[in-house]
Amino acid sequence: MKTKITDLFEIEYPIVQGGMIWVASHPLVAAVSEAGGLGLLGSGSMYPEQLREEIRKTRELTRKPFGVNIPLLRADAEKLMEVALEEKVRIVFTSAGNPGRFTSFLKSHGVTVAHVVPSVKFAKKAEAAGVDTVVAEGTEAGGHNGFEEITTLCLVPQVADTVSVPVIAAGGIGDARGVAAAMALGADGVQMGTRFALTRESAAHPNYKGKGIEAGEGDTLLFARKIGPIRAYKNAFALRIWQAEFAGKSPEEIRGLVGERRAKLGIHEGDTEEGDLEMGQIAGLVKELKPVGEVMEEIISGLGRVTARLNRVMNEIKN
């Protein structure tokens, strides 16, 4: 399956696993890379020395390419990058911050750099900063999210029309239909987060996985819009923030209500009511906890069926 993305990362399939905090540790990352995709360690929930250990453990499990996601809002983002460079990581995805800060530094060390963007404006900025590819992520995605709430369906073609680097679509993709749709929109690859968070190899707490499997398509909530939107499972914590915003609470009050360590409490420790269970709307599509290899196989074999159906419909145009 040759696309600009498989060439760029030297992988088999243009399928990237989002580097989710508390989820994307070495078992998940290695499983995705072994299955022909690109696994990304989620360094956002790791101390620098933990990241070093995770990189080494991933290497013990796979010789295939993998990368690290580094959220630039982390105060010690630079320290995480140094560790990644010391450990000879060749692929870095940056998110949640200014791509101008580190892209040329990473590139000068031979790293392939991707940056996650929620809008055309930030896609342009990322391209100007010199990234190799942009991840265009729609508002249906789990976790931190853009202020303008642009959906993947609207975002991807507009980003593809604007930048000349390859585009990876993210947000709302959970099966072969979503992958084919993203490709039709002009993407060269996809990043899937929630689908991989809900696999056997994911490091998320079993309680988190349980809620994800149960969830219907309307069971996530976008909240904290006044300070930086987050999409998560609609539990007591998320609803409380959402209601407080619409009750007129200030950004400072919202920040206080969100507090610290909520994602750890939810995703890592399994508190399904008071934790921040970050997940995307596509959780509704995931009905079973499978191993990564099976998920990847289903997607790849499903792509054949989806394309065949599309061709059957489209060929009739000519008649």
Added chain:
Amino acid sequence: MKTKITDLFEIEYPIVQGGMIWVASHPLVAAVSEAGGLGLLGSGSMYPEQLREEIRKTRELTRKPFGVNIPLLRADAEKLMEVALEEKVRIVFTSAGNPGRFTSFLKSHGVTVAHVVPSVKFAKKAEAAGVDTVVAEGTEAGGHNGFEEITTLCLVPQVADTVSVPVIAAGGIGDARGVAAAMALGADGVQMGTRFALTRESAAHPNYKGKGIEAGEGDTLLFARKIGPIRAYKNAFALRIWQAEFAGKSPEEIRGLVGERRAKLGIHEGDTEEGDLEMGQIAGLVKELKPVGEVMEEIISGLGRVTARLNRVMNEIKN
């Protein structure tokens, strides 16, 4: 281009033009039907006798199938239906209300019925009510919108997995890429609103069209979440409501701020600051005001290119 939707409506292409208020009058509807799609009169902004006149004028312009959209929140929805039946309209799309109210009545008169849904739950209800097809409309769509803010990319496959009637995808579709993506997701057809509102034949005021052409992907806003979300161009009116909600105003206060006749003021009379300029996020993709025939031709010819690209990528899987 044979799909369940072309068969159902006896049209050439599975492309439906949304029955938008103040936009979808006989020139637009006839142009879409003449071009091989399905035009829908937007009765939501018409008195019953106006609807009768619009139906007759549409028939003067085309002998091809067209339909009427009837929003069920209209107090006189039943009167609009009677007019449609008296004028022998064979296709009715209902929206914004309970499909159980009129579906069997319409079906007993031989009408083909579609109902617009924002979630899997309502898709099930519509199917149970006996509709012939559901329109699965995502939160990126313009105008009245679901409370759960589910995006088209997440909604369409989950609706397709749940109902056995054909699915029409709506929200965020503006070109061949969007049509192909919708088909990949499992839709049998598409409904496009904003793309057709921004054509020469659309009845919208030139000022509305000007704002739509100028708009970038982040220039719409979903507001009135406390009383029933509306997506429109982000002007003074929309921003004021949005800010009032986050300042803690009650549903009653929001209802007061929205007031009456705002869509007429914006879309029909062209007040771009104080009117409700309902449009979807995909407005960002529309850069030029073209005649409907050209828009349709571009989509149909574009589908060939999109499918060819997809096949090129997908065929590599087998290698």
